[in-house]
Amino acid sequence: MNPVHGRSDDLFPDAAGSAPYPVAAAAHGPAETTVTAEPAFRTVPASVDAPSPGSPPSTAPDPAIHCRDLVRIYTAEGIEVQALQGVDLTVTRGELLAVIGVSGSGKSTLMTVLSGLDTATAGSAVVAGHDLMRMTRAQRVRYQRDVVGFVWQQASRNLLPYLTAAENVAMVLGLAGRSGRRARIYELLDLLGVADCADRRPEQMSGGQQQRAAVAVALANEPELLLADEPTGELDEASTAAVLEAIRRMNEDLGVTTVVVTHDPEVASHVRRTVHIRDGRIATETMRRTEVGPDGRPVRIAEEFTVLDRLGRMQIPQDLTESLDLKHRVRLTRSSDHLGVWPQRQGWEEQQ
Numbered sequence: 001m002n003p004v005h006g007r008s009d010d011l012f013p014d015a016a017g018s019a020p021y022p023v024a025a026a027a028h029g030p031a032e033t034t035v036t037a038e039p040a041f042r043t044v045p046a047s048v049d050a051p052s053p054g055s056p057p058s059t060a061p062d063p064a065i066h067c068r069d070l071v072r073i074y075t076a077e078g079i080e081v082q083a084l085q086g087v088d089l090t091v092t093r094g095e096l097l098a099v100i101g102v103s104g105s106g107k108s109t110l111m112t113v114l115s116g117l118d119t120a121t122a123g124s125a126v127v128a129g130h131d132l133m134r135m136t137r138a139q140r141v142r143y144q145r146d147v148v149g150f151v152w153q154q155a156s157r158n159l160l161p162y163l164t165a166a167e168n169v170a171m172v173l174g175l176a177g178r179s180g181r182r183a184r185i186y187e188l189l190d191l192l193g194v195a196d197c198a199d200r201r202p203e204q205m206s207g208g209q210q211q212r213a214a215v216a217v218a219l220a221n222e223p224e225l226l227l228a229d230e231p232t233g234e235l236d237e238a239s240t241a242a243v244l245e246a247i248r249r250m251n252e253d254l255g256v257t258t259v260v261v262t263h264d265p266e267v268a269s270h271v272r273r274t275v276h277i278r279d280g281r282i283a284t285e286t287m288r289r290t291e292v293g294p295d296g297r298p299v300r301i302a303e304e305f306t307v308l309d310r311l312g313r314m315q316i317p318q319d320l321t322e323s324l325d326l327k328h329r330v331r332l333t334r335s336s337d338h339l340g341v342w343p344q345r346q347g348w349e350e351q352q
């Protein structure tokens with residue numbers, strides 16, 4: 001087990017389906033509350049090199065993922081789409097991270113860039129010491145084969161339909177030319193709770209079993225990074241919980257850095273750190289931890305941070321802009337230890 005990041009409270013599959021936050025009175029898991037101390041949304045310091053919440057301290061070993069100002073512009077029929085508009089993201093080795101955002105916000109684009117399947121238009125991206133912006137074609141192939149494992153939302157993209165689960169894993173191991181294949185195949189399928197599916201083809205397995213077998217395939221080469229793009233998007237609640245529990249266990253037992261994309265805030269509420277992508281940028285991060293409450297019972301704390309980028313830009317969460325009627329222009333007021341953001345209103349000065 002990874003001694004630093006392998007936390008059994010990273011995911012609470014038994015609480016899946018319970019309200020996320022504020023205050024999730026999960027029947028079997030600890031209650032969760034959002035820290036409400038002022039300010040409700042804390043910003044990271046304005047220093048240029050300020051680490052985002054959860055970033056490793058400067059003495060930490062190299063992060064698994066380090067992206068700065070990552071931009072991806074697609075051009076189709078003369079129209080430009082800025083799918084990523086300056087993503088800054090640091091993921092510590094061994095971390096389990098959820099990425100959440102509405103459709104079209106850039107989640108898959110980020111995943112395909114991190115997986116080496118696509119190249120960003122500008123910025124920097126270093127994964128496990130590999131500079132994704134400077135790889136040759138041959139290095140890229142090796143990177144995809146040895147450094148990352150990928151799980152797609154569509155189970156049909158993850159497994160070859162005419163091979164059994166064991167053969168699907170074997171094929172990856174065969175490509176990598178590893179020895180001790182047979183034992184490793186069954187060990188992996190067993191770890192993912194699908195050893196009984198070893199001799200079944202995908203059509204003979206449920207969606208959840210297929211996705212767990214897909215995780216086994218993705219992990220076969222012992223990658224340093226596991227990327228899963230909506231791996232539970234096609235599954236029902238019970239299968240979702242089983243797949244997420246399998247991913248959590250892999251992260252904990254093997255220490256493999258894991259990034260899971262999800263549409264589902266419920267899913268994201270079960271990991272310790274969630275980044276929220278909005279319009280191609282990381283808008284907010286939510287950090288969760290468990291503390292002992294005054295009554296001695298564990299309490300889940302969720303703190304949401306607005307991310308300030310190196311140019312001083314931050315996105316104010318939509319629920320706040322709407323409820324405070326913030327639009328177009330806002331006034332900033334400076335205090336010794338915080339910044340106030342006010343709607344532009346007629347006669348505002350008189351109110352001060």
Ligand SMILES: Nc1ncnc2c1ncn2[C@@H]1O[C@H](COP(=O)(O)OP(=O)(O)OP(=O)(O)O)[C@@H](O)[C@H]1O
Pocket residue numbers: 074075076081082083101102103104105106107108109110263
């Ligand atoms: N190959 C492409 N060519 C042109 N535009 C693209 C391409 N791929 C994605 N886009 C556009 O980039 C933006 C981000 O797409 P992306 O697939 O990353 O979103 P997403 O957050 O994964 O959405 P979803 O939740 O629906 O999967 C969208 O506006 C999308 O239309």
Ligand SMILES: [Mg+2]
Pocket residue numbers: 107108109229
């Ligand atoms: Mg997507």
